[in-house]
Amino acid sequence: MLQVIKSNRGGVLVVVLMVIMVLGILVPTGFTMYNKLFLNETRLIHQKQAVNLAVSAMETFERQDQLEKVSYLVSNLHVPSAPMVITQPSGQLDLYQYALDKEGKQLSKDKLTRYIGEYTVVVKGVSGDKNHNHQKDPGERFYAEHEMTVVETAGKAEVLIEKKENGKVVDTIWLTFREFLDRYNQANGKSKDECKENNGSKKGKKKDDDDECDEENEGNLIDGDVTVFGVGGDEFNEEDNLILEATGSLTFKGVFTITTKSNGNSKIQLTSQKGDIIIEKTTMQSTGNSSHSDMVIQTPKGNIEVTDSTIESNRGIYILAGFKYEETLGVPVPVSPGRNIKILNSEIGALKKTKKIPVLTQASGSLIKN
Structure with missing residues (x-):
């Protein structure tokens, strides 16, 4: 009579091989997903830093008294060729803050001091710019910038x-x-x-639109x-x-x-x-x-x-x-x-x-x- 011999030997090996196969599929995929999440999170951090820097600088400018805005800007000009560099644990941030005339030309300190008319204040926060040239170059994978503008008026008194x-x-x-x-x-x-005298003499009469002695x-x-x-x-x-x-x-x-x-x-x-x-x-x-x-x-x-x-x-x-x-x-x-x-x-x-x-x-x- 034929006998069937059963044995568990080799079953564990099969299970181990299957686990290894599954891990071989999941680990690369998981690592890729994690790497993407990490890169996205890092990029998001740089974007937030650029936005926060620009917003903070613009709010500081807007809080200045109308009398002091031009003098504040003159004292805190950070032109494209010479940004203000801020060092943080996560890297360096660049702040640009300058003014443009009506034709879009950059105003120097001397020109801004004497300028009359509308001018545009430009505030830009930049993160991840290794060579501080306010543009994304090869190797600057986390470069981020945020620019804000506001139109002001400098005039005579x-x-x-x-x-x-x-x-x-x-x-x-x-x-x-x-x-x-x-x-x-x-x-x-x-x-x-004179207004009182004229108004007194005009009782019962309608005032003209051009009357210099109107109520206003x-x-x-x-x-x-x-x-x-x-x-x-x-x-x-x-x-x-x-x-x-x-x-x-x-x-x-x-x-x-x-x-x-x-x-x-x-x-x-x-x-x-x-x-x-x-x-x-x-x-x-x-x-x-x-x-x-x-x-x-x-x-x-x-x-x-x-x-x-x-x-x-x-x-x-x-x-x-x-x-x-x-x-x-x-x-x-x-x-x-x-x-x-x-x-x-x-x-x-x-x-x-x-x-x-x-x-x-x-x-x-x-x-x-x-």
């Missing part, structure tokens, strides 16, 4: 008007210096008293605090007359010159009804020669500070804190006590150095001159 209620800013207006003067220079229209610009009184500043370096502004009156503070801040045109009746008169007057790094020149051409800088209820500035006139100069200049009498009239004047590193006197003119700095509080 700019103006910020802030309307406040209970000490809080409730409205802001940005104007070019020319727009500001066209709207608020009282020399361009009728005085406040009645007397050209500025409602709020005013800051006039220079952007883009030295600026020169020539006016027939400059007569400004604000309910709040008047601040002139920047490197620029305001002068009246050479004619007999031109004058400069600045009035803050309830705020301070601050003049910093500014030249004001009144060229008029008539009896009504005195330069008057006055704040009946505030303080005055003049720093690193030049104030010149062909006639008299009145700088008054706590007083108001009475033009018909030609004398200052006291309004409120305890108002101060501080004049530091500034020149105040005759436009022509050989001429002597009356200069009156009068404060109802303290008077400090250096």
